[in-house]
Amino acid sequence: MFAKGQTVIQLFEKLAPKHYAMSDDKIGLQLGTLQKEIRKVLIALDVTDAVVEEAINEGIDLIIAHHAIIYRPLPHLQTDTPAGRLYEKLIKHDIAVYIAHTNLDVAEGGVNDMLVQALGLTELSSLEDVHTDKLKKLVVFVPQTHHQQVLDALFTAGAGWVGQYSSCSFSTPGTGTFLPQEGTTPFIGEAGKLERAQEVRVETIVPESLQRKAVQVMIKAHPYEEVAYDLYPLELAGKVHGLGRVGKLPGGATLRELAELTKQAFDVPAVRVVGDLSRPICKVAVLGGAGSRYVRHALFAGADVLVTGDIDYHTAHDAAAAGIALIDVGHNVEKIMKRGVADYLAAQLVKTQTQVIASQVETEPFQFL
CATH class of the missing domain: 3.30.70.120 (Alpha-Beta Plaits)
Structure with missing residues (x-):
């Protein structure tokens, strides 16, 4: 028996409930329908043309992705544009697309927890509290x-x-x-x-x-x-959920050693580093995605370094002046969610015939020479 689309999403949202998302985030079903049986689910970071081709070849009925395919209102749906061709291909092959972004970042067991687990951090707390149950x-x-x-x-x-x-x-x-x-x-x-x-x-x-x-x-x-x-x-506050994580690095390391560890743990070919490479690191802040505006949060948390992506030039200078190190691992580091979400959802659907696979397509747009 194959699971219905709504059932697949209900099980997924046990991990990343919609109400965890930031107010302006573009999440949920963005294309297609969930009113059908789902034979195969593809977990992807981005929905690119190559990922859609992978989905077609694998016989996928539903893509669950981290990054939205419709982020701004569409002025038109012309199929001779790159975006229009992508939507047309998905519709023609009856492939639905569901997005989980900041709700998956915030969730326990979500993107940021996957990242800190890969680094082996302990004594974790949120970098920024965003939701209290x-x-x-x-x-x-x-x-x-x-x-x-x-x-x-x-x-x-x-x-x-x-x-x-x-x-x-x-x-x-x-x-x-x-x-x-x-x-x-x-x-x-x-x-x-x-x-x-x-x-x-x-x-x-x-x-x-x-x-x-x-x-x-x-x-x-x-x-x-x-x-x-x-x-x-009740006035009593419940569990607090937040973006990013701050934790201790057991045994500590130098900034250089931590930079090498992030390359191995996150399977990235290169990182950009701000700070003295011989500096000892004990407390680490981690944020998947773009983290420039979270440098002050990491400073306030007492972190020695912020590991994140998309650090701009001026933010790097400001961080150096403030005395906090940075390791820019790139936005694509969030690809860690593909395997993690696929394993979680497969376990939830174990009593059905619905299969869950992690996308094998590399969606990093940059080349490192």
Whole structure:
């Protein structure tokens, strides 16, 4: 059985939810339809003509890419332009294109986590906090016979986390009353007769991002036809997600040694370096993509070096004057997401016949001589 397009994306968005994206980011389905069976998914950094040819040859139904193919409003769709020819080819071969950009950068296990994992950094924190998952208090009234069943369902759905403590809840016994009306089939009691039931008031914490899922599994595990529950917003802040990462480099290294490590870890032929190559490096900031405007964030975090891409000339001078080193590994370093996302999604789709492959096309536009 092949997975439907919507199912593939729902599973992918468990890794990179849309609400993690920056407000002006161009993400989501950009071309084609998800209302079809997906036999093969291609994970790509960019959607270039060569990547589309690869998709056609592989029999791909859906491309999940990091960089948008439609970034600005289209004034026209002329098929004698490079972009128009690309869109035409995708449409003719019924290949849908879905984009995950800053939401995949921010996500736990996303692009930036893949980069720091490749470098072996520890004691990680975000370079810039961009999203805080709001918390809700979920209260539900359950008959004593199903108390643990409902609790287990909620915990499995991700409810009950307070900091590093899981399965957190509070339960209070009491008496519930209800009068089933004509046409009902109550779990306890009978229609037309006031019922008093020994119930338990269950309270737990639910992140707003998991609220819908938690309520669904709670209702499914609950024996009543009509489930009595409440949701309250809390002032308590939930988990914080951010762009970039800052971490410790175990054992330390010189700037030269770290530059060599990045070339090997990220499979890049060359890097540009700002700073004294003999300088000792202990704390490293990492940001996939263009990172010029994050130099001050790295400085504020106490990093010795910022590893990123697309550093411009004046930013390099400013960083040198401020005393922070830079390693420009290029924007294409984000290609690390191809294998990482392909492995994640393949594991999610293991019970289906849908295949997931990582693009083998090199989309680095620069040549290094």
